Every structure is written in structure tokens, then in C-alpha cells.
Amino acid sequence: MRMRARLIHSLTTVLLTVLVGGLIAAALVRRSPGFGVDEREFDARYGQDSIRHIREEAKPSGGGALPDYLRFLVRAATGDLGTSASFHRPVAALIAERFPATMRSAGAGLALGWTAGMLLALAAAGLSRPAFDLGAGAAAAFFLCLPSSVLALAMVLAGRLGGKTAVAVVIALVIFPRVFRYARAILGRIAAAPHVLMARARGVRPWRLLWAHLIRPSAPAILALLGVSVSVAFGAAIPVEVLCDSPGLGQLAWQAALKRDLPLLVDITLLVSLVAGIAGMAADIARSAPAVEPS
Amino acid sequence: MKPLRRAAMALLAAIYLAALAAAWLAPAGYARQFRESPDAKPSAVFLLGTDELGRDSFARLLYGSRVSLSLAPAAAALATLVGAVAGVSAGYWGGWIDTCLARLMDLFLSVPWLFLLLSVRAVLPLNVRPLESIGITFLLLGLLGWAGPARVLRAAAHEVKSEDFMVQARARGSSPVRVLSLHLLPNLAPVLAAQFWMSIPLFILSEANLGFLGLGVAEPVPSWGNLLAGLQNLDAVAGCPWRLAPLVLLLVVMACFHFIVPMEDFSK
Numbered sequence: 001m002r003m004r005a006r007l008i009h010s011l012t013t014v015l016l017t018v019l020v021g022g023l024i025a026a027a028l029v030r031r032s033p034g035f036g037v038d039e040r041e042f043d044a045r046y047g048q049d050s051i052r053h054i055r056e057e058a059k060p061s062g063g064g065a066l067p068d069y070l071r072f073l074v075r076a077a078t079g080d081l082g083t084s085a086s087f088h089r090p091v092a093a094l095i096a097e098r099f100p101a102t103m104r105s106a107g108a109g110l111a112l113g114w115t116a117g118m119l120l121a122l123a124a125a126g127l128s129r130p131a132f133d134l135g136a137g138a139a140a141a142f143f144l145c146l147p148s149s150v151l152a153l154a155m156v157l158a159g160r161l162g163g164k165t166a167v168a169v170v171i172a173l174v175i176f177p178r179v180f181r182y183a184r185a186i187l188g189r190i191a192a193a194p195h196v197l198m199a200r201a202r203g204v205r206p207w208r209l210l211w212a213h214l215i216r217p218s219a220p221a222i223l224a225l226l227g228v229s230v231s232v233a234f235g236a237a238i239p240v241e242v243l244c245d246s247p248g249l250g251q252l253a254w255q256a257a258l259k260r261d262l263p264l265l266v267d268i269t270l271l272v273s274l275v276a277g278i279a280g281m282a283a284d285i286a287r288s289a290p291a292v293e294p295s
Numbered sequence: 296m297k298p299l300r301r302a303a304m305a306l307l308a309a310i311y312l313a314a315l316a317a318a319w320l321a322p323a324g325y326a327r328q329f330r331e332s333p334d335a336k337p338s339a340v341f342l343l344g345t346d347e348l349g350r351d352s353f354a355r356l357l358y359g360s361r362v363s364l365s366l367a368p369a370a371a372a373l374a375t376l377v378g379a380v381a382g383v384s385a386g387y388w389g390g391w392i393d394t395c396l397a398r399l400m401d402l403f404l405s406v407p408w409l410f411l412l413l414s415v416r417a418v419l420p421l422n423v424r425p426l427e428s429i430g431i432t433f434l435l436l437g438l439l440g441w442a443g444p445a446r447v448l449r450a451a452a453h454e455v456k457s458e459d460f461m462v463q464a465r466a467r468g469s470s471p472v473r474v475l476s477l478h479l480l481p482n483l484a485p486v487l488a489a490q491f492w493m494s495i496p497l498f499i500l501s502e503a504n505l506g507f508l509g510l511g512v513a514e515p516v517p518s519w520g521n522l523l524a525g526l527q528n529l530d531a532v533a534g535c536p537w538r539l540a541p542l543v544l545l546l547v548v549m550a551c552f553h554f555i556v557p558m559e560d561f562s563k
Contacts, residue, residue, distance in 0.1 A: 017402050024402075025414065032418040145549035147500045149507035150542060153526055235407035239504050243527070253410060254508055257417035269414045273406045280405070 003285070010284060014277035018270055019073075024265040026072070032262060081267050087258035091267050094252060099271070102241070102248035105164050106233040109171025114229070116172065117179025118222075125187035126210055137184070140177035148174050148262040149239035156243055163246035167237065172245070174236040175229050182225055186218045220287045227280025234272045303453050303554035310548060314360035322356035326515040333415040337537050344537055346525065350515075356540055359517035363499055364548070366433040371494035373437030378444030379487055385445070386452025386469075387479060397449065403442035409504060411439055428513035432520075433503060436498045445492035451486045455479055489556065503545065519545055 030250075041051050075082070081091035121139075124133045143151070151173050155166040190196060196213045238248035245251075249268055256265040312472035314318060322340070329335075329349040337344045361432075385396035403411070412435060419431055455461060456479070464474050499519065505511035506520015514521060522541040525531070532538050 013401075014405075017398070017405050019400050020398075021406065028415070028418050028474060033420050056353060072539045141550070141553050143547075145496075145546050146506075147503040147507065147523070147545075149504050150523060150526075150545075152508075157529065157532075231407045238409050238413065239507055242508060253413055257413045257508075257510060258421070260417055260421060265414050265417055269406060272410055272450035277405050278409055 006288070007285060010281040011278075014274070014281050017277060018274045021271050021273060022073075022266070023066065025269070026069040029262045029266060030065050030068070030092040032260075042232045047098075059102070080262055084256070084261055084264045086256065086261040086264070091264050094264065095249070095268065096273060098247060098249045098252045099164050100235055101164060101246065102234070102250060103275075105167040105169055105246065105248060106230070106237055106243075108168035109236075110175055110229060110233050112168065112172035113175025114179055114207050118183055120176075121183035121187055122182050122210065122214065124184055125191045125214060130190070133184075136180065143173050143177040144181075147239070148236040149243060153242035155240075163244045166244040167240045167246045167248070170240045171233050171236050175233060178232065179225060179229065183218070183222050184223050186267045187214055190214055190218050223287045226283035226286070227276065230279035231276040234276060300554050305546065307516060307551040307555070310360065310544070311364055314357060315362045317354070317357035317361045318556065321351070321357045323351045323354050325355045325358040325517050326350065327354075329380040334531070336535075341539050344535070345365075347528075347531060352538070352540065354524060356544065357516040359519055359522045359541065360429060360544065362512060362516065363502055363519040366429065367436075367495050367498040367502065368491075370433040370437035370440070370498045370530035371491050373434070374440035374494050374498075375444050375487060375491040377438065377441035378490065379448055379483075380442060382448030383452045383475070383479065383483065386449040387456055387475065393449070396445070400442045400446050400449070402531075403439070403444070408501070412436070412501060412505060413508070413510065415439060416505070423513065425513045425516040428511070429516060429518070432511050432518075435500075436501055440494060440501075444487075444494065448483060448486060449492055451483055452479060455482045455561070464505075492552075492556040496549055499549065499552075501546070 041054055046054070072082070079092055081095070083089065084091050084094055087094055117140075120136045125137050144147075148170060151170045152166070155170055191214060196209070199209055199213055234250070237248060238254055239247045239250070240246070242254045243252035249272065253265055253268045256268065310449055322342075323329075327350065329345060329351070330342070331349070332345055333349040334339050334347055335345040335349075341353065342350050343356060346352055348354070363494075381396050381400070385393040385400075406414075415435055416431070419435075423431065461474065464478050469477075502511055502518060503523055505521045506518055506522075507524050509524065511520035514516035519541055523545070526538065526542065
């Protein structure tokens with residue numbers, strides 16, 4: 001029951017955050033220079049009547065940001081997110097086309113990055129070999145020092161991987177060092193705890209030591225990173241999809257930004273924030289779920 | 296101080312000095328075109344060769360470093376300042392101020408960093424003069440990057456607020472301004488400094504990513520972002536390792552920051 005209340009509270013918080021974010025974005029878009037101006041107004045081929053008609057079409061309603069936003073929400077509830085000014089296609093269709101590609105790449109990248117980061121962190125904490133620790137730490141530091149766009153460019157230069165695979169690999173390289181450093185610090189602290197040293201001294205088998213004394217106690221703290229890593233993965237997807245020419249949401253957001261197709265860009269940003277928010281909420285709930293004790 | 300940290304600080308100081316002295320060290324201006332020598336190889340005249348427009352790459356690297364290395368700390372200072380005002384207010388006053396500010400922090404932190412930058416950058420005019428683009432880029436970083444430091448400072452202010460000396464100061468009837476300026480802020484100074492130092496490399500990387508996407512500092516003014524964007528011309532890079540100089544310098548500077556302050560902020 002408490003869990004259900006917590007779930008409802010978290011979900012409401014995420015939704016409210018996204019809704020308020022949307023309202024702020026809508027107000028910003030209305031205030032942006034050039035809002036309500038159609039490029040065709042400057043095209044000499046259009047006559048005065050046509051330009052007047054175009055202006056009428058592009059003119060924002062006089063009610064302000066809030067009524068506009070509420071109208072948008074009502075339309076969005078029926079699946080109508082409007083039409084993209086730069087792509088001349090429904091926004092919902094554009095997003096539906098690109099969203100799965102980004103989700104797949106981000107999912108694969110997250111899985112790869114988390115696996116690599118956790119395996120290396122566990123090995124570093126379990127083996128307690130300074131050389132291994134130093135090597136893994138240096139590799140993580142190296143990838144932390146590089147912008148995701150440079151990693152994507154390296155992938156393009158290497159030229160061995162296809163678009164979507166390259167995106168997943170770059171996202172994994174962005175996630176891995178962060179997971180490794182965070183998990184290594186937590187696992188290191190737990191590995192040095194007196195009860196773990198005692199278990200070692202008593203000759204507890206390595207696998208049992210790893211599972212019962214390292215992984216289980218550290219899991220809640222490490223899980224807290226899951227939500228943030230989803231946000232980082234989506235952020236990294238923009239330059240990577242652009243450079244690797246992978247038609248996903250990141251590339252669409254970049255194209256919308258360059259063409260100043262602000263409604264499309266805001267829709268994408270809100271969707272991505274919602275996904276990141278839900279991932280964060282799931283991580284929070286998983287972290288606070290009571291552990292099942294062996295009987 | 297560990298020797299590695301000391302060496303990193305010395306190297307970073309040397310790079311900063313070279314960047315700040317670009318006007319004296321660079322053999323030519325960053326925009327001057329030597330039209331008779333486009334795509335020149337490194338030589339005594341052009342230390343790092345020239346680009347396809349005949350501009351001295353060494354001069355552009357120095358001036359670009361000056362832009363990125365001096366404005367990233369400025370943006371970090373702005374983000375830390377805004378974060379300090381929000382975080383300390385939330386942590387100290389509590390109540391509805393804390394609730395509202397905490398929700399605002401959550402709002403900023405819930406949007407993936409690059410999506411947030413891209414969206415707000417696109418709201419502003421894209422065709423601006425190069426100097427305006429510098430201002431816009433680093434102001435954006437400073438004004439949008441406040442939520443991370445604010446969250447940390449809010450937690451720290453909460454902690455310090457419940458210390459005995461703070462309770463005693465309030466019980467003695469000290470004014471809020473006195474409590475804040477004499478007791479709270481001095482105790483938060485190490486956290487503030489850490490947040491400032493941690494923001495610099497993050498903003499350098501963010502500017503590089505924005506520049507790569509064509510939404511950062513506009514040409515002809517060089518910055519690490521648009522210098523790295525030049526690497527996208529694969530034909531020009533192939534067989535010309537000296538063109539990787541901006542990337543190498545970025546790596547060196549980031550490694551120096553890495554040794555000076557651990558980059559633990561996961562959210563960007």
C-alpha cells in the first residue's frame with residue numbers, strides 16, 4: 001500500500017515537473033525573436049494577398065502562453081502535437097518515427113556502459129590490485145575528458161560500425177566511466193568495512209563475498225545512478241546521432257534547433273524529460289524497495 | 296599536495312598564461328588569411344600549419360583557448376553564484392521557499408543537459424555577430440547550469456543550519472544577514488569552491504559539444520568548440536596529425552582539471 005502511494009506520488013511529481021517545464025517552454029517560445037513570422041513572408045514571389053493570408057495563419061492567438069498551452073495539452077491528449085513548420089509533417093508522426101531508434105540505441109548503450117562499468121568496478125574492488133585499479137581508472141578518466149561529439153567523430157573515423165551500433169557504442173563509452181567511478185568509490189568503501197574484512201579472514205568463498213557483502217549492500221546506492229544515466233544517455237545521443245547520421249530523436253532535435261522549429265524542439269525535449277523522469281522515479285522506487293531477506 | 300596535482304596545476308597555469316598572452320604569442324590574428332598558403336603544413340612560419348582558408352592554426356588555437364579557458368570559468372562563476380543564492384536561500388529559510396526552489400532545481404535537472412542547452416539556444420536568434428555568440432553561449436551555460444551547484448549547496452546549508460553555533464547565533468538574536476554572512480557563508484566556502492572548480496571542465500565540454508553542433512561560438516572567432524568542429528572535415532584531417540592539436544590540448548586541459556578536482560558530477 002505504501003509502495004503504491006509512493007508510486008503515485010512520484011509519478012505525479014514527474015508529470016507536474018514536465019507540465020510546468022512545458023508551460024515555461026511555451027512562454028519562452030512566444031517571447032523568442034521571430035515567433036509568429038513565416039519565412040514565406042520574405043519570398044518576393046508571394047503577392048500582398050498571399051502574404052496577408054500567411055501572416056493571419058502564422059499569427060499567434062492573443063490569449064497568451066497559458067491558454068495556448070492548455071489548448072496544446074487538450075490536443076496532445078488526443079495525439080495531435082501539431083505540425084512541424086520545417087518538416088511540414090505532423091510532429092507526432094515525426095517523433096513516432098524517430099523515438100524507437102533512439103530508445104534502442106540508448107538502451108543498448110546503457111546496457112553496455114553499465115555492464116562494463118560495473119564489471120570493472122567489481123573487479124577493481126574485488127581484486128585489490130593497484131595496477132588494475134590504476135589502468136581502469138585511467139581508462140575511465142580518459143573517456144570522461146572527451147566530449148561525446150569527439151567520441152562520435154572517432155567512431156566515424158574508425159568507420160567499422162554502422163550508424164545505430166556506433167551510437168550505442170558511443171553512449172556506452174559516455175556512460176561507462178561515470179558508472180565505473182561512482183560504483184568503484186562505493187564498492188571500495190564497502191570492501192574496506194570491518195565486516196567484509198572479517199568475512200575474508202574467515203575464508204568466505206569469493207563469489208559469496210562478492211554477492212552478499214559487496215553487491216547487495218551497495219546496490220541501492222548504485223541504483224540511484226540509473227535515472228541520471230538515462231538522462232546522460234539521451235543528452236549524448238544528440239551529437240552522436242548527428243555525426244553518425246543515425247535518424248533518431250537527437251538528430252531531429254538538432255535539425256529542429258538549426259531551423260528554429262521551436263514547437264517541435266520543445267515537444268522532443270518534453271518527451272525526453274518525461275522518459276528521463278520516469279527512469280529516475282523507477283530508480284528511486286527500486287532503491288527504496290525493502291530487500292527480501294533470506295528466511 | 297600530491298606531486299601530480301601540483302604538476303597539473305603548473306601545466307594548467309602555463310596553458311592559461313599562453314592563452315591570455317595570445318595577442319603577443321600568436322604570429323598573426325585569428326582571422327587573417329594567408330591566401331597564398333591554404334592547407335599549409337607546419338613550418339617555421341606556421342607552427343601548426345594553416346586551415347583551408349589560409350588562417351594560421353597556431354594563432355587560432357591560442358585565441359580559441361583564450362575564449363574557452365577564460366569564459367568557462369566566468370560561466371562557472373555565474374552558475375555557482377546563482378546556485379549559491381538559490382541553494383543557500385532554500386537551505387536557510389526552508390518552508391515554502393525551499394519547496395519552490397527545490398521543485399525548480401528538479402525541473403532544471405530533469406531535462407537532459409544538452410537538450411536544455413539546445414532548446415534555450417534555439418529560442419535565441421541564431422544569426423548573431425561572433426562576439427554576441429560568445430556572450431550568448433557562455434551566459435547560457437552560466438544561467439542554465441545553476442541547478443547542480445544549488446542542489447549541493449542547499450544540502451550543505453541545511454546541514455550547517457542545524458549546527459550548534461548556528462542555533463546559538465540565532466538564539467542570541469543575530470540578524471539573518473549577520474548569520475548568513477558571518478556564520479553560514481564562510482562555512483560553505485569549501486563547497487562553493489568545489490562547485491566552481493567542478494563546473495569549469497563541464498562547461499568546457501559543453502561548449503565543445505555546442506560548437507560541434509554549430510550552435511556555439513560563431514566563426515571567425517575561434518573557440519575549442521568550432522576548432523574541434525573543423526575535424527569533421529575528414530579529408531583534411533586524414534594524414535595531417537597536426538590538425539588534431541585542439542583535441543590534444545582539450546585532453547591535456549581536461550586531464551589537468553581531472554587531477555585538480557575530481558569530476559564527480561554525473562548529471563551532465
